[in-house]
Amino acid sequence: MxxxxxxxxxxxxxxxxxxxxxxxxxxxxxxxxxxxxxxxxxxxxxxxxxxxxxxxxxxxxxxxxxCKRCRSDEAPLAVRQAQLVEDACQLIKNAPSSAKVEDIADQLSVSRYHLQKLFQHYLSLSPKAYAKAARAQDLERALNASSTVTEAVYAAGYESASTYYAEGAERLGMSAKRYQSKGDGLHIRYGFGTTRYGKIVVGCTDKGVCCILFGDTQQHMLEDLETRFSKATLVRDTQKLEPVIASVVEQIDTPSLNANLSVDVQGTAFQEQVWQALRQIPTGSTATYSEVATSIGKPKASRAVATACAANPLAVIVPCHRVVRASGELSGYRWGVERKRALLTDEKEENSKPT
Ligand SMILES: [Zn+2]
Structure with missing residues (x-):
């Protein structure tokens, strides 16, 4: 990069x-x-x-x-193009099966040629093939395991087109993409700990902490770990990991601490950018899904942001609990809404303490 x-x-x-x-x-x-x-x-x-x-x-x-030419007050060109592809997909889905690519392109005020080129670039798929897959309800396969167009578009778009995410990725301590690899080739040591919000399992590669997951029992946590990293070698090593686990527990129990934890997480380019954005939400405050989407230059991607929050591998350290609905409702939390409420209440309280 x-x-x-x-x-x-x-x-x-x-x-x-x-x-x-x-x-x-x-x-x-x-x-x-x-x-x-x-x-x-x-x-x-x-x-x-x-x-x-x-x-x-x-x-x-x-x-x-x-500048009016490059529209420097708007998202970068790659992001705007990705959004055009998304809009086209929406139109294709709602169009009758007899609709032609020209009709879709017309509605978006672009040429058929341009639309085809963008589809190839962002989805590795022609508009026709997309329409066919949509009718057959086979989009997940067509989109190469991405569950939404947004995910596929942004993953493909940014892997190939730009370093839009690079800076964030570097700050998160992430190495080269091991996209959807389920930890293939990774050697992960793990151990258990207890925070004031419940039990956790902490997994580490030789580069840093790769997951922090809450769970009610060790069995549940281990199953979660095995699902996320089904192709990795998992070795329990609570004793050796003791200092790391202690530091993770301390960080979770005292959010204002901001300990310098070396982490090693992998996700799609889009997920990694969302996780980085979450780390910018200050302790004690919250943001909505659409605010997070806007902050990364993709105001329409709030649903994909919610999906990326749910896939967050680092509980609390990547503070997905600070994302709430526009109505202020807490909405779901991968590790239980009660835990989310407790985390937010404690952070607010700690913030209001005189220093
Ligand atoms: Zn310009």
Whole structure:
């Protein structure tokens, strides 16, 4: 994964209109007062007039306005294209079987050729094949084991098109993608511990903690572990893991602690981005599914965000318990809504304590 952490690398990315750099940084042109995505097709500015920003907010704070060409105030091109594919899928599903690809493309104001190209890119599937699979109710197979178009689109889109997730992934301590591999080739040591919210099982690879799961009995926790990592070698080693488990327990019992836990989790690109976003929700506060979706540049993906929350392998450390319904209702929690309530209440209480 390329990174864009120096001015030279950023300038190179701008000169080559590197799509993978979109949303890794923005550049502003002082002579025109506009800020752009690195891949903006506009004529390149002079180096002397170019400034770089890590975030969109920095660019607007500096008084620059969005570019109309690359629409730098909207999600990156790859995200907008993915959304177009999603919309097309919705239309195809609701269309009569006699509908042609042209009709769908017309409704979305794009050419048939363009739509076909995007389908191939994001779903590895033609619109026709998608329609056929939808009618046969065989979408899961057609979408390569993804249960929704959103998941398939974002997984495929970002694996191939951009490093949109790279920064978040690095911060989470994640290595190369072992996408849907069920831990194939992994050697996982695990042990049990007890927190004030119940018993946990902690699993570790040699790189870090790969799962923290609540459960009522050791048997249940072990079954959960075996389901998630059905292709990994699992070895119980409570004694050796004692210091790690102690630190996990401490972190769960005292959320404000923010211990530096090395973790090693794998998910789809989309899941990893959601998990990273969850870690930005401060202790003691909550966010809605759609707020999380918006924060990662995919405002329509709130249902997929909920799915990614449910797949979270690191209870409490990746705080999926801080995500609630728009109505303020707690909604479901993978490990029981009572546990979610207790976690949120305690965090709020701890926050209101004078320091
Ligand atoms: Zn631009």
């Amino acid at each position: 390329p990174t864009y952490n120096t001015v030279q690398k950023r300038w190179l990315a701008v000169q080559s209109r590197d799509k993978a750099a979109d949303d890794q940084f923005f550049y502003g042109v002082t002579s025109t007062g506009v800020y752009c995505y690195p891949s903006c097709p506009s004529k390149a500015a002079l180096r002397a007039n170019t400034v770089f920003f890590s975030t969109r907010n920095e660019a607007t704070d500096a008084g620059l306005r969005a």
